[in-house]
Amino acid sequence: MKATIWGCRGSLATPGPATVRYGGNTSCVHVRTASGRTVVLDAGTGARSLGKAILADGVEQLDLFLTHLHLDHVEGLGFFEPLFNPAATVTIHGPRPDEQSLEKWISTYLSPPFFPVPFERVPARIEFIEVWHDRYVVDGLAITAAPVSHPGRTVGYRLEEAGRTLAFVPDNEPGLDPEAALELATGADVLFHDAQYTEEEYATRVGWGHASLPDFARLVRTASPGQVVMFHHDPSHSDEQLEQMERDARGLCVRDDVQLGREGLEIQLA
Ligand SMILES: [Zn+2]
Numbered sequence: 001m002k003a004t005i006w007g008c009r010g011s012l013a014t015p016g017p018a019t020v021r022y023g024g025n026t027s028c029v030h031v032r033t034a035s036g037r038t039v040v041l042d043a044g045t046g047a048r049s050l051g052k053a054i055l056a057d058g059v060e061q062l063d064l065f066l067t068h069l070h071l072d073h074v075e076g077l078g079f080f081e082p083l084f085n086p087a088a089t090v091t092i093h094g095p096r097p098d099e100q101s102l103e104k105w106i107s108t109y110l111s112p113p114f115f116p117v118p119f120e121r122v123p124a125r126i127e128f129i130e131v132w133h134d135r136y137v138v139d140g141l142a143i144t145a146a147p148v149s150h151p152g153r154t155v156g157y158r159l160e161e162a163g164r165t166l167a168f169v170p171d172n173e174p175g176l177d178p179e180a181a182l183e184l185a186t187g188a189d190v191l192f193h194d195a196q197y198t199e200e201e202y203a204t205r206v207g208w209g210h211a212s213l214p215d216f217a218r219l220v221r222t223a224s225p226g227q228v229v230m231f232h233h234d235p236s237h238s239d240e241q242l243e244q245m246e247r248d249a250r251g252l253c254v255r256d257d258v259q260l261g262r263e264g265l266e267i268q269l270a
């Protein structure tokens with residue numbers, strides 16, 4: 001499979017001259033499986049451009065995996081063109097709410113007064129799969145969903161196909177629960193993981209749901225993934241600050257291949 005980042009900013013889209021190298025769009029990763037299936041991880045603002053590309057490729061069936069419903073992970077949904085293609089079938093996988101349903105959550109967000117078009121008039125065929133701590137297979141792709149350490153109902157995903165594994169944990173606070181996400185991340189060929197805060201920043205943001213660099217590094221050293229991508233960049237961090245954090249993370253992880261997520265980054269797992 002091949003993964004391409006379309007958005008790796010956290011919390012709020014952050015366009016502008018200080019973020020051109022790593023990008024300002026929020027969480028969205030495209031995965032093309034070895035069997036040719038189109039998978040999308042999160043629908044942050046990066047989903048707008050990705051949706052155009054998917055439409056141009058003539059893809060009419062895809063799986064969208066949402067980690068949670070915080071706006072930075074869903075605000076591209078209303079601008080994701082496959083939803084407005086009557087020939088398309090979009091299967092939305094996402095966390096099972098405590099009350100009501102995933103469909104109710106999405107339809108509330110994608111309806112007035114939050115969105116101009118009522119959800120029932122969205123033309124694509126949309127199916128919902130609610131997950132929590134689950135393992136299942138779609139067309140040869142084995143999916144593990146598991147709850148992570150983050151406010152509200154939030155999961156991470158592990159995708160396995162033909163002996164290759166991708167773990168996607170954009171929002172996770174191992175400082176409050178060091179075990180969270182370990183099952184998803186351990187031994188993955190590539191891990192995309194929250195690395196939002198410096199140690200100093202985290203001291204005043206405990207409980208906000210994100211990782212400090214030392215906690216990120218502890219998780220990486222324990223899980224020992226093949227490749228590591230720092231994800232969910234803070235809106236206040238410029239390209240230069242992110243590059244300093246990458247140097248710090250490499251030291252803390254004791255490995256030189258830790259890299260910052262950036263829009264356009266492709267990871268081929270073959
Ligand atoms: Zn987030």
Ligand SMILES: [Zn+2]
Binds near residue numbers: 068070150171209
């Ligand atoms: Zn969140």
